Amino acid sequence: xxxxIVTMWFERGAAYVSRQYRQVLAQNHDVFIYARVGEYRxxxxxWDDEKVTWGKPSYLPVPTAIDRxxxxxxxxxxxxDIVFFNEQQWWEPLSWxxxxxxxxxxxxDYYTEETIPFFSVYDFLICNTQRxxxxxxxxxxxxxxxxxxxxxxxxxxxxxxxxxxxxxxxHSCGYDPKRKGTNFIIQAFKDMSRSAKLIVHSQVDxxxxxxxxxxxxxxxxxxxxxxxxRKTVPAPGLYHLGDIFVNASLLEGIGLPLIESQAxxxxxxxxxxxxxxxxxxxxxxxxxEIDRLWSRxxxxxxxxxxxxxxxxxxxxxxxxxxxxxxxxxxxxxxxCAEQKFNWLDRADAINSIFEKASIDTTRKQETxxxxxxxxxxxxxxxxxxxxxxxWAWNLYSKWRYGN
Numbered sequence: 001x002x003x004x005i006v007t008m009w010f011e012r013g014a015a016y017v018s019r020q021y022r023q024v025l026a027q028n029h030d031v032f033i034y035a036r037v038g039e040y041r042x043x044x045x046x047w048d049d050e051k052v053t054w055g056k057p058s059y060l061p062v063p064t065a066i067d068r069x070x071x072x073x074x075x076x077x078x079x080x081d082i083v084f085f086n087e088q089q090w091w092e093p094l095s096w097x098x099x100x101x102x103x104x105x106x107x108x109d110y111y112t113e114e115t116i117p118f119f120s121v122y123d124f125l126i127c128n129t130q131r132x133x134x135x136x137x138x139x140x141x142x143x144x145x146x147x148x149x150x151x152x153x154x155x156x157x158x159x160x161x162x163x164x165x166x167x168x169x170x171h172s173c174g175y176d177p178k179r180k181g182t183n184f185i186i187q188a189f190k191d192m193s194r195s196a197k198l199i200v201h202s203q204v205d206x207x208x209x210x211x212x213x214x215x216x217x218x219x220x221x222x223x224x225x226x227x228x229x230r231k232t233v234p235a236p237g238l239y240h241l242g243d244i245f246v247n248a249s250l251l252e253g254i255g256l257p258l259i260e261s262q263a264x265x266x267x268x269x270x271x272x273x274x275x276x277x278x279x280x281x282x283x284x285x286x287x288x289e290i291d292r293l294w295s296r297x298x299x300x301x302x303x304x305x306x307x308x309x310x311x312x313x314x315x316x317x318x319x320x321x322x323x324x325x326x327x328x329x330x331x332x333x334x335x336c337a338e339q340k341f342n343w344l345d346r347a348d349a350i351n352s353i354f355e356k357a358s359i360d361t362t363r364k365q366e367t368x369x370x371x372x373x374x375x376x377x378x379x380x381x382x383x384x385x386x387x388x389x390x391w392a393w394n395l396y397s398k399w400r401y402g403n
């Protein structure tokens with residue numbers, strides 16, 4: 001069977017999700033990538049190969065837009081049987097696939113109360129957290145497949161403490177330190193009573209992200225208690241720099257670092273709230289008490305959470321006092337991760353889902369039309385104009401963007 005995955009395809013978490021699906025599906029099938037948005041890494045040996053198609057950019061003013069002619073040509077040329085979408089927020093490609101008689105599936109990540117019913121247009125859905133599955137268990141072909149990782153790629157370099165005299169906490173926040181709760185981590189760390197070190201890996205400037213914490217960050221750096229690494233690092237990342245992984249995300253779709261860090265042998269500290277707490281290894285990890293829950297501005301279905309700083313600091317202090325036990329904690333974390341988080345253990349289940357998925361056209365086009373209409377109203381005048389008069393919008397885009 002020929003399977004096509006529509007996804008961003010560069011150094012981002014969503015692309016790593018697609019790579020893992022590709023890894024297990026390629027055991028039984030031919031898997032092709034349609035690189036949809038973002039960076040185009042032609043010639044990059046990590047991301048480019050003969051089965052990757054770099055999609056023609058679409059200038060429609062909507063996230064995850066796709067050029068129809070280019071997309072349909074890819075489906076026909078590669079003889080795609082199933083299209084698997086990664087974080088697809090634009091509904092029109094589902095209509096095109098239906099017209100071509102191609103099955104469609106998606107892994108669940110982003111949805112609102114209004115958009116949940118529209119997911120019935122997919123032939124099947126894969127939910128990688130219990131929380132996602134709770135929102136989609138009404139779908140006749142929705143499946144819960146717990147997230148995992150490549151435990152041969154993400155593995156410990158050593159079980160020994162990074163520093164012999166103090167525990168080193170490691171935090172990775174990528175491009176979004178606000179959603180990752182980096183400010184809460186800094187606040188909790190500065191209040192510790194025991195000596196420890198914090199290493200933060202970020203792809204953005206922390207001072208610009210949190211100007212209100214500039215003094216704290218600079219003070220911790222000057223004392224050698226905080227080390228700030230700002231660069232893009234491919235997998236397996238920088239987990240080897242720490243003893244304990246610290247996460248305080250307001251919200252996660254899956255939360256890849258939560259599993260990757262533990263596969264690397266780092267006990268996990270994270271918010272005691274789903275889906276983050278779904279991945280805590282209880283033998284070594286700890287959940288932080290939650291102070292409050294509140295809605296996100298874009299209407300995402302699940303609420304954000306924030307940790308109780310006092311409880312957070314107490315947990316950090318507890319680990320900081322266990323320097324003599326770090327080797328055992330790391331070894332136990334790795335052993336448990338091997339049993340719980342091996343992505344290849346899910347290969348048979350995932351391949352079976354794709355192989356047994358059936359196409360259902362009942363009321364599908366009607367639902368797609370509703371989804372498209374909802375998107376038109378939500379995106380506003382520019383999107384409605386571009387959708388109704390694509391030739392005019394293309395002329396404008398060529399003038400505006402020089403293409």
